[in-house]
Each structure stands twice: as C-alpha cells, then as structure tokens.
Amino acid sequence: MRVFRPGLLAVSTLIPLALLAVVVFLTSYSWPAIQFNGLHFLTTETWNLGNLYANPVRRDGFEVPIGATYGIWVFIVGTLASSAIALLLAVPVGIGVALFLNDFAPHQLRGTFAQVVELLAMVPSVVYGLWGLEILAPLVLTHIAPFLERVLGFIPFFSGAATSGYGLLSASLVLAIMVLPVITNTLLEAIKRVPSELRESSFGLGATRAEVLLKIVMPSVRVPLIGAVILALGRALGETMAVLMVSGGALNYLPDTIYSPITSMAAFIASQLDSALQDPSGMAVRSLAEIALVLLIIAVIVNVIARLLTHRAGLHRV
C-alpha cells in the first residue's frame, strides 16, 4: 500500500516535531533572558528575583527588577549530584533485582515478584514525596545519617552531623527507588532474551551461578543496560514533585556534605513559577524558561554520550 510506509513515517515525525516545538518555544521565550544573563547564568551561585515591589530599572538594555541576578550553578549541582548518587545506588540494586527475578526466584512466584517491582514504577511521584516527607526524612535524620557518618565519616563528604532529614541524601534515596524499576524492567526483558545455549554451555563448563551471571549474561546485555541507565537518568533529571518535597530547598549555597539541602532544576522551576509570574518585567519567567532549556540541553548531552557508548560497542540497535 502506498499509504502505509509514508503514513508511518509521517507519524514518526510527530515526536521530533513535538520536541522541536518545545525547544523553539523555550529558546524564543527565554531569548531576552539568555542575552541578559549571558554565561554567568551557569556559574553564578546567586539567584535573586530582585525587588519586585520597586519599579524595574534598565540594565544592559533590558527591563529588570532592581537587584535581579539569575544564577543556577547551585541547581545544576543539586540536579547532577542527586541524579548521580541515585544512579549509583539504583544500578547495582536494579541489576540484583533483575537477576533475582530471572534466576533466583522460585518459578511460581516469578510473575508476582515481577509485578511487585512494576508496581514500584507506578506509584505517583507525589506519593513518593509524601512518603519521603513522612517516613524517609525522619529516618534519615535519626538513623541513616548517623550510621553513614560513623561508617564513612573519614571522607569529608560524609562527615558532619546532619541538621535535618531534608537534603541530598534523602532526595537521592527517593530518586533511586523511583528509577530502580526502570532499570530492572528493561534489564529483565534483555536478560530473558539471552539465548539459553549461552547459559547452558557455561554451566556445562563448570561455572558457578554467579560466574554465569556476572561473566556471561551481564556482558551480553551491556547495551540494553546502558539504555536502561540512560532512561533512568532521564527520569531522575526531570523528577519534580518528590524531589521538591524532600530535597530541602537550598538557595544560594552549595552542599558541603551529603546531608546538606539541595535544590534540583526541575523542582526549582515548579516551586518558583508562581513567584516569577509576579515579576512585572517578565525577566523572571524567562529566566525560568532558560533553566528549562539548560535542563533540556543536559538531557541531550546525556543521550549523546549514550549513543556514543553504544556505537563504540559496535551495535546500532536500541
């Protein structure tokens, strides 16, 4: 049919179109902010909306509130740190769970256990935030942080008492639990596809279970694993509500330990949008749009790195 393939092609363009629309919108909308903020935007630690109750002044050719300085270095650090630690925690555990589901769980229960993990993916972000607020943050303050300090206190990053349960640690833990199902499920599909001959022959050679899994199965799913990690990273970078509720909302300072409050870019946009709307000059909302653009660029960079890694592995699939 003449219509079929072109039809599919047309539909497939919707995704790039949607993304393009968002990018064009963000860029054009934040263009005045981009010009006003320059590169300092990325490196300045201070975020100041300025005096919204005085009349805007003219600076560098733009109308901005008095004292307005827009710098997002604090939020970039917060986003990257929480996502990185979350992945550091979620990837090994996710691999362990996937291997458990495929190899160690009793056969009859495999389906149920798999569903349990899927359920984890389906809990809404706000509910994670609520749970983090009610249960995890107090737990971090009273048990987890002191424990970490005792065990890892010789490393400066882990030393120093936690003053509150809201911070990088809590945010990373919540993120880790949220992205874990993404890693597990993708990996599980891939592990199931590993040909049984590969396993059987390895066992035949006398390898132990752990050796088969770690030395034969895992390397063969390396590419889907990278894909899973990227998907997980994407989810972690864009996570808004849950991080907003447990990250501690730091402003104008960088975290010095793992227990310090942080703010992620997505959480910041969500919490600041309301205030930014009160800026009569409009520069505040445009700067928020600029943050969104930066987040988008980071997502692009992450995906590019993933592509490069998979290409180096010599495979063009996935």
Add this chain to the structure above:
Amino acid sequence: MNLNLSRRTQLKAGLAVAGLTLASGLFALPAQAAQITLLETGSTLLYPLFNLWVPDYTKAHPDVKITTQGTGSGTGIAEAISGVAQIGASDAYMADAQIKQNPSILNIPLAISAQTINYNVPGLNKTHLKLDGPVLAGIYDGSIKNWDDPAIKALNPGVKLPNHTIVPIHRTDGSGDTFIFSQYLSFSTPKWNDSVGYGTTISWPAVQGGVGANGNPGMVQACHETPYSVAYIGVSFHKEIAKAGLGTAMIKNKAGHFLLPTAKTVSAAAAGLIAKTPADERLSLVFSEGADSYPIINYEYAIVNSKQANPETAKAIREFLGWAVQSKGGNAPKYLDQVRFIPLPARIQELSKAQIAKIQ
C-alpha cells in the same frame, strides 16, 4: 484471528475518536448562562477560607458554581490578569509596576490574617521565647548562628538557651507568608532591607544547612522534625502547630512590646492602619504603630479584573465578594475563627464594597 482485526479497528477507531474529539473541542462553546461558573485560584493561605465559604454560598445560590484552587499568590494574580480565573487570591497586593501594566485590576481585601514565628528547641517549646526583627534577620542571614547568641540572650534574660546551631526554615514556593515575614524583617532591620528586601520569593542569604519547605504544613513538619529550627507559619495552622508541639515566639512590635498573635493584638494592628488605607487598598499592615499591635499581619486580597467578560459573570462575582466581606456573610466568626483570621474593620469593609461595585 479476531484480535488482529479488533486491534486494527481499535487503532482506527482510536484515531477517529481522537480526531473527532479534537475537532469538537476546538469548537466547544463556553458554558451556557443558565449556570455561572466562577474560577478562584491563588493563595494557599486563603484557600482554606474559600473552601469554607463556597459550599455554604453555593447552597444558598444554586445558580453559581465556584471552583477553588490553591496554587499560590503569584498564580492568582497572573490568572486574574490573563482572565483564566475570575477571582485571584493573594496575600500580597500588586506592585506599582504591575498595576501600571494592568490598570483595570482591583485588589480587594477579604479578611485579615496573621503569622506566627515558631521554633523547635528541645525543652523550650512551652516557654514563649522573645524574638525581634533584627535577631530574626540575623538568624536568616547567618550572622546569628547559635541559640545562645548574645543577641538572643539579651532578649530572653533568665532563659537557659542551648549552645546549638540554629536551622532557619524558609518557604521554597512563592508565598504570601514569605512576603509578610520578609516585610517584617525589612521594616524592622535596615540592613536586611538593603541587602535582601521583601517579596513572595526572596533570595535567601546562604546559611549552610538552611532548609526550604513546601507549603505551610511543610513548614510545620520541617520544624517538628528538625531540632533547633525556626520557621514562620500562617496562623490558620495553629492546630497543626499545637499538635506538633512547636514553640511560638513573642515578637517585638514597633512600640517595643513583645506580643503573641491573638485576636486582640491583630485587631489592634489593623485598627491602627485603617486611616492610612488608600482607596485602592494596597497597603502593608506589617510593623504598624500601636502598643498592642502584633507586627506580622496582612490583608488577604481578592484580585479581580474590573472588566469582566459579560455582565452575568460580573454580577455573580459582585454578589459573592459582597457576601464574603459582610459581617453576617463570609466575615462571620463561624468561618473566620476556623482559620484564625480577623474580620475586616468596618471602614475597610466599606472600601472593599466600593471596589467590588466597580466590577462590571
């Protein structure tokens, strides 16, 4: 294979339905006039009060449907300006520059609310510590680091203050509470006014370990879970504060007295500023004169466009807001007491009514 056919037709049907709904949606007519629908959005401090008002009001006036949203003062103002909402709720009046841009927008006080400064110092939560503007400014800008700092000790002679770092808690979301708290700091402490200023969101000075919480309950929770912390919380949350066992501070007013927010002290503060309130009612009530005036109070505003889309909507808004400011209507104790707000003084009621009449 039955499933194949149904899947394909499913897809086709799905696309068709989607297309039809899209088409019909684009041409959907607005809700017809038999029932007027009003949308109120904005301040989370006013949200509980609106939620107390709306069920009773709509029961008495079944031709009006009012939806309430708690999104934040900034959103309330923005949506009132854009016309998406008919009534915007805000704890902060609009800035001069905003009024210049949107001259048809009215700021109409509906009630008066107040704020408490709470803390969680083990052993001291039952005593009312005395704090003032400069001390709080020092805590929030990091110059006062410990609870037993000489400045705090000077205000609280005889109280055994612990040697422990203070954790200042602020709001992450744009908030009317931040607005009036920062106004208190600005009006009482010139240093703060020059360096930080006031607003629904401000650039909080870098204090290592300072926590940002989301929403008033977030403030209560953060204060409750963080020993040696201090927070500013809207007075409607007195029950939560009591349940969490937080301490409430006595705050120094302009006359030099330390006060707790009670109906008496808040009314006194409001009364002191009746004469100063302009016709457009944009006035800060923070740090007012008077021996008994509690310093951290504010008008709760309805932000409304005086030019509405059609006369029926305007009439519905006028009637609702008119009811809201009446002492027998929305300003009755049975509503306001639940959120610990104060009714509008009589003259302010008149001013509000005058503004309401402008909605056409």
Add this chain to the structure above:
Amino acid sequence: MSSLVSSPTAPVSIASERVRRLQRRRSLFSGFFAVLCVLAFAIVVVPLADILWMTLVKGGSAVSPVLFTQVTNGISGGLLNAIEGTLVLSGGAILLGAPLGVLAGIYLSEYGNGRWGNTVRFLADVLAGVPSIVLGYFVYVTLVIGMGWQFSALAGAITLAIMVMPYIARFTELAMRQNPTSLRESAYALGCKEHQVVLRVLLPAARSGVITGVLFALAFSVGETAPLIYTAGWSNYLWNGHLTQEPIGYLTYVIWNFINEPFASAHALAYAAAFLVVAMVLVINLVARAFLTSKRTV
C-alpha cells in the same frame, strides 16, 4: 586443564587441594551473590510495602462509599470529581498518545535502522527526559492562553499525551524487535502485503510488550501533577463534557494540595486519593496481565 570437579576418590595432592579451595571460594561467592540479589529484592519490597501501608493507614479513615458518590467541596466530601477527572485525562492521553506512539514505534522497529530512524529514536529519548513541568508550561502558554482554551481537559490530555508518546514508541519498538525474522518472512511468503504483515502479524505477536508500554504510560499519566496544574487546572465539580473552557479535577491534585490545608479532613482525603491512585494503577496492571496470559497464543 585439570578437571574442576573434585571427586572424593581422587588422589589427594596439593594441586587438588588448591582446586578444592578455589572451588569452595567460587561456590561461596556464588551463594553470597545469590543472597545479595535476594537482599536487593528486599530493599525494593520494603519501601513499596511501607508506602502502601502509609496510604492505607492514613487514608483509611476517609475511605468510605462517600468517596465515590460525592464531589469534593474543597475540604471534605468525596472524590468523585477527581476520580472522574483522572480517568478522563489519562484516558484522553492514551487515546491521543497511544495510537501515535505505537505507529511511531512500529516505524522505528521495521524501517528505523537508517539515519532518520536513529534521529527519531534519539529525540524520543530526549523528549522522555523533558521535565513534566516544562511541558505543562509550554502547553499553558501556547494552548491555554495562546489559543484561549483556558484550563481545560483537552489541554491536560494533550500535555500527558506528549509525555507518554516517546515511552510508548520505545516500548513498542523493543517489543516488535523481539519478533523473530522467521515470522516476518513466513508472513511475506504467504503473500501478505506490507501493512498486513506489520499490523496483522507482527504487532499482535508483540502484543504483550506493546501493552506493557501502554500500561506504563497510563501509570505515568495517572500519577502526574505538575503539568496538569497549569493546563487542566482543577474543578470541584464533575466534568460537564466540555473539552475546552472548563477546568477538570484529578486525584493527584488532591494529594498535592489538600495535604497543605489546615484541616484534618483534607489530609485524610489526600491520603485516600493517594491510596486510590495506587489501587487504580494496581488494578490496571492486574487486569492487563490477566488479559495477556489468557489470550497468549504465541
């Protein structure tokens, strides 16, 4: 070179002893690894159980038939309007996003090995990483304000659809790629035309993966809050059928907002809404699994 299995009757020698020690270490490690994996699973189960427990316990006091019969009046009442709204918004998102996503996924798996396919795949991953609040604001400026739709069900549904489309596309692609080439070849051999091969043979065979993708998407959409605040708004009333000009309620708004009210009844409603959302998602999952396992022919 020597046998790795030590038999009891083998002659005792130093080499054999070493081998046996090595063997024991390897088995110990294997056992240890198994324990690690079980532990990993436990780490996952505990928070989940805790979350479910929390919503059950705290929302329990508000769970009653009233939830399903009354609308919210802002502080208490029922959740009927929110439940209906969630169904409408998520249903709309799937209705708009699933067909498009599935078709895009099919394109990627069947014809997507070239440069365009790689580009689309890459951009789908990027789109999946755009924070939901950004999409929400984008729809707010362009559709809610720009096109004058105001807070509306359609704006909310479109936002959700944009969010889920890349996920569905990728899941569909992954599922379709699992089809053995023999399936494709035999379909062609039987004389099927291209669209018949894809839509009537390959897609049904990949059914389970596709449906999993749609389910994930549905779950995402049910649980989203931030983008809907600026597109769907919120309504205290049941949906009156208008796609535009009329805001609509949804459960996650209740969770996010009612927890911020100074009324205990509001808090109970928030947790009840949380419980409902999780329950809804679980039910969707179970029903789909049942559907899949009963109709499995491949």
